[in-house]
Amino acid sequence: MRHIRSTLALALSFGCVAFAAGEAAVDSPAFEIALAVTDRGNAIFEAWDDPTGRAFSLESIKTAKRGKFLSALVLFKGCKPDNAGNCDAEVDFTAYDPSGKVYGKMPNAELWRAKPAPSPGFTQLG
Numbered sequence: 001m002r003h004i005r006s007t008l009a010l011a012l013s014f015g016c017v018a019f020a021a022g023e024a025a026v027d028s029p030a031f032e033i034a035l036a037v038t039d040r041g042n043a044i045f046e047a048w049d050d051p052t053g054r055a056f057s058l059e060s061i062k063t064a065k066r067g068k069f070l071s072a073l074v075l076f077k078g079c080k081p082d083n084a085g086n087c088d089a090e091v092d093f094t095a096y097d098p099s100g101k102v103y104g105k106m107p108n109a110e111l112w113r114a115k116p117a118p119s120p121g122f123t124q125l126g
Contacts, residue, residue: 030078033091036060041071048125074111074126081117088113091126 037060038044044058064070072093079087089111095103111126118124 031076031080032078033074033076036073036075037064038071038073039064039068041069041073044071044073075123076111076126077118077121077123079112079117079124085116086114087117089126 036058038058039061058073058075061070074091076089079089081087090108090113091111093106093109095105097103112118112124
C-alpha cells in the first residue's frame, strides 16, 4: 500500500481561521491538497452528493463566530494510482488553540483509502 502523507494544521481562534497545507509526497509532484474551513458544510455536502451541473463556490471563512459549527473540507487531486488503480492517501490533523498550544491531534486519518484514484485533473472531496 502506498501512502501519501500531507500534514494540515488548522489554527482556530475567536477572530480568525487560518490554514496551511503541508508537503506533498516526493514521488507524486502533481499531488495537490487544499483545506477549506466553512460554516456552510451541509450545503457543500448536499451540492457535492447531488450535482446539478452548475458550479458552486467553496470559500473559507475569514472569521469564526463562537458556537458556530464549522466544517473542515479537504480537497485533493493528482493522486497517483497504485497497480490496482487505487489511491491511498492519509492526512494528519493538528488543531491549535488561540494561544498556539496543540488542542488535539488526529494522525493517520483516511483521506482516500483503497478507492479508485480520481480522474486526472479532477478535484475530489476527501
